[in-house]
Amino acid sequence: MADDPFENMLAQMDRAEEYADVDHGVFERLKHPERTLKVTLPVELESGEVEVFEGYRCQFDSARGPFKGGVRFHPTVTQREVEALAGWMTWKTALVDLPYGGAKGGVICEPKDLTERDLERLTRRYTEGIRRMIGPEIDVPAPDMNTNPQTMAWMMDTYSMYEGYSVPQVVTGKPLEIGGTPGRVEATGRGVSLVTERLFEYLDRDLSDTTIAIQGFGNVGSNAARLLDEGGANVVATSDVSGAAYDPNGLDVAALGAHVDAGGLVEEYVAGEIRGGASTADSRWDDPDQITNAELLTLDVDVLIPAAVEGVITADNVDDLRASAVVEAANGPTTVAADKALTERDIQVVPDILANAGGVIVSYLEWVQNAQEFSWPLETVNAELERRIGSAFDKTVEQYDTKELPDLRTAAYTLALERTAKAHEYRGLFP
Numbered sequence: 211m212a213d214d215p216f217e218n219m220l221a222q223m224d225r226a227e228e229y230a231d232v233d234h235g236v237f238e239r240l241k242h243p244e245r246t247l248k249v250t251l252p253v254e255l256e257s258g259e260v261e262v263f264e265g266y267r268c269q270f271d272s273a274r275g276p277f278k279g280g281v282r283f284h285p286t287v288t289q290r291e292v293e294a295l296a297g298w299m300t301w302k303t304a305l306v307d308l309p310y311g312g313a314k315g316g317v318i319c320e321p322k323d324l325t326e327r328d329l330e331r332l333t334r335r336y337t338e339g340i341r342r343m344i345g346p347e348i349d350v351p352a353p354d355m356n357t358n359p360q361t362m363a364w365m366m367d368t369y370s371m372y373e374g375y376s377v378p379q380v381v382t383g384k385p386l387e388i389g390g391t392p393g394r395v396e397a398t399g400r401g402v403s404l405v406t407e408r409l410f411e412y413l414d415r416d417l418s419d420t421t422i423a424i425q426g427f428g429n430v431g432s433n434a435a436r437l438l439d440e441g442g443a444n445v446v447a448t449s450d451v452s453g454a455a456y457d458p459n460g461l462d463v464a465a466l467g468a469h470v471d472a473g474g475l476v477e478e479y480v481a482g483e484i485r486g487g488a489s490t491a492d493s494r495w496d497d498p499d500q501i502t503n504a505e506l507l508t509l510d511v512d513v514l515i516p517a518a519v520e521g522v523i524t525a526d527n528v529d530d531l532r533a534s535a536v537v538e539a540a541n542g543p544t545t546v547a548a549d550k551a552l553t554e555r556d557i558q559v560v561p562d563i564l565a566n567a568g569g570v571i572v573s574y575l576e577w578v579q580n581a582q583e584f585s586w587p588l589e590t591v592n593a594e595l596e597r598r599i600g601s602a603f604d605k606t607v608e609q610y611d612t613k614e615l616p617d618l619r620t621a622a623y624t625l626a627l628e629r630t631a632k633a634h635e636y637r638g639l640f641p
């Protein structure tokens with residue numbers, strides 16, 4: 211990834227412009243966020259010290275509906291990163307045709323150094339800081355890196371306290387007990403699994419017995435691994451920050467999942483220090499080998515799924531990749547230079563704005579249920595997720611084939627940019 215994620219997003223837009231049916235003036239408008247609020251957040255920590263944090267909320271584009279996007283807590287958050295992520299949310303909601311625009315929020319902090327109470331105070335202060343710009347019909351935050359259903363509960367409570375009544379619809383990704391939806395936690399991994407199946411159908415290949423390597427075994431990676439495994443694919447490698455496990459015959463995904471859910475690391479699993487009730491003797495297969503995250507990326511597999519961090523497929527390692535397809539579960543895992551090389555090598559890439567859209571689709575379903583004051587069973591949520599992400603996949607492939615575009619990312623971007631531009635054209639330029 212370019213050092214500046216915003217430049218990276220602009221480069222992706224520029225690559226799509228020559229194929230997109232978008233007026234140049236409108237296209238230029240789409241390169242600028244509507245607004246970004248920067249907030250200063252003094253918080254009295256549990257230690258008694260006062261620490262001053264900085265946070266942002268960027269609202270990128272609202273032509274298609276209320277702003278939508280997560281909030282991340284991370285030491286490397288910058289205004290430009292938040293703006294780039296808000297742009298990507300705009301293209302993602304447009305591509306999967308949700309009636310939303312795009313937004314993102316971030317707070318510069320190291321959550322590992324904060325207590326639960328510190329995190330609650332920081333979240334509440336941040337919510338107060340951005341409170342005037344969010345709302346069920348205005349801008350609806352959700353979890354992102356290092357934020358979770360508990361964070362959303364604190365945001366919802368803080369907002370509701372100011373309003374004087376409960377407003378569950380102001381955030382999505384909430385706990386079930388306060389208006390969350392079944393299926394939200396595993397939605398992104400389920401979407402990744404669904405688009406991988408669709409890709410194989412499109413390529414006229416059978417997913418069963420294909421080999422898959424997944425970088426990252428967190429929320430997205432572990433759920434994608436479980437569902438792909440259940441679907442008959444062979445997950446041969448996965449990793450976390452401690453390193454990767456590899457077995458060419460396939461990993462015992464269920465045992466590894468139980469180990470990680472119990473707080474274990476992948477390297478401990480490989481070393482035989484298995485938590486979560488599974489033992490090596492219970493494992494269906496041999497002991498896996500320990501390899502590095504870098505080695506995982508270049509394994510000879512059918513599908514590579516980066517599901518950890520940004521910028522892992524770069525100009526430095528792209529020539530060593532041996533997978534025939536890449537499904538981008540993480541946001542921005544491929545740099546612009548590496549992306550061009552993948553296209554030249556005819557390696558199919560399902561872009562992040564499509565592959566990981568399952569999360570925002572189910573967030574939308576949560577928001578709709580809150581508006582209806584009605585809750586749906588898990589089967590309804592999963593069926594609607596499958597219908598929506600499947601339709602977005604089919605439209606992307608149709609665009610790719612009929613316009614003879616260089617790759618699926620260009621197809622996804624042209625669709626998203628055309629939809630957003632059309633909304634701007636119909637609405638016109640105020641005043």
Ligand code: NAD
Pocket residue numbers: 355356398425426427428429430431449450451452503517518519520539540541566567569570
């Ligand atoms: P997570 O924190 O649950 O898991 C991240 C995983 O990546 C962990 O296994 C972690 O150990 C591993 N990891 C962290 N740093 C690493 C490194 N440097 N090298 C290798 N592995 C590393 O996060 P998540 O929610 O699973 O999100 C993963 C990616 O998917 C992120 O890019 C996120 O933006 C994207 N995403 C998540 C969602 C969602 O609903 N959770 C939605 C859309 C996109």
